[in-house]
Amino acid sequence: MRFYEYEAKDLFRRHGLPLGKSQTIDRPEEARSAFAALGGGPVVLKSQVLSGGRMKAGAVRFADDAAAAEAAATAIFPIRVNGQECRSILVEEKTKVAKEYFVAITWDGRAKRPVCVFSDMGGIDIEEVALTHPDHVSKTHFSTIVPLMPHVAKQAVAATGVTGSDLNKLAPIVFELMKIFLAYDLTLAEINPLAKLADGRFVVLDGHIDMEAEARGQHKKLLTELGIGDDETRQARPPTAFELAGARVNAADHRGVAGNVVEFDGNLGLVIGAGGGSLTLFDAVRKHGGKPANYCEIGGNPSMSKAKELTKLILSKPGVEKIAVMMNVVSNTRVDIVARGVIKGCLEAGKDPAETIAIFRIPGAWEEEGFKILKKYGVDFCDRSVSMHDAAGRAVAKLRR
């Protein structure tokens, strides 16, 4: 769940990170008083949206006097950035920047640990810096078990060649950001740019915070204090009727997961799952030229009726011609129960399972029993000797016929 910049900065302020003076405004006419409150010097006005690309869209502007600030705010409010409406405008004092740095803490799934990415070339695309100037980017992993020590942050900064008083000033900021990342179950805590001002001070100019959606309940107090309501999903777009129906299927039965769907406009419905299996299978379908009608996640041994209701929901979606039922090798989901669910879903939707299920590829627990059911209904199925990639290819090929 993404935070707006002003919320991220509010969190940073609570932890003592250095920030410039700022004020949030909800109407253009408030820009004048904000300008005065910030000291009457040059200001920057930034649209608060949950998306990048603000500068390019004209949603970040500068002003040297009160009238210009109001004019800038008037221009910014109606601008949609990547389809997102401006929630408010953050008015900040403009600072004289001598040098920009980048620091982000995120989760490294491969290393199964958080990683601190630091660069002394901030303000620009970090991926590009990593490609063109790899010696200016450091990656420092740290533990979620062993207590975090300040020297880890210092190492991260020093690894890019920063020394002296800059190193001593930057390291505590990076250390605090690491602590924030761990304390609030974040998936991203980023400061870019982290600016060194002409007078030698360091200031956070922009920040991104992403919180693990499942951790919302645990951090309810913070979210309430920041004004983030329970009903704010913070997704890129509001859920569709199909997605809401999927959520209802999932919520109706506590057994397993089946119903977390994302809607697309293709003709191949997907009943897929198993950890990263959903992503792998979705990509495989697309790689073969298939057009998924949906993304979904099933797992954790859903009941027959849950798999059935999900199947019926997907089959009810206009344009869906067939479904592909695929998972990685499963140990905690019963193959036969899912087989029963998808077949019964087809039957209750008035469709022939043999014609409707393009492929069933779920190997694992109780597969012999599952395969007996599939055979009886004439459904094309395969075991683990067929890769997920090839199974997806078989499903896509059937739609081409």
Add this chain to the structure above:
Amino acid sequence: MPGTFIDVRVDASVARDPEIAKKLEEICPVSIFEATPGGVRIVESNLDECVLCDLCLPAAPEGKIQIVKLYE
């Protein structure tokens, strides 16, 4: 009426026994049995949820309960 995949049959000789009905209701993880004043009732809408755990079999004398896989 049986389910699409599973049928559960309780022999008439034990179907009216309230003790057995109670045990069956308690033991089945997917609520296929309901204990009623007249004995055990099969909840047909749950038949296809049967997880084939066989926990119900020892709740009645041997052979009095049958789990039938209709796909075999």
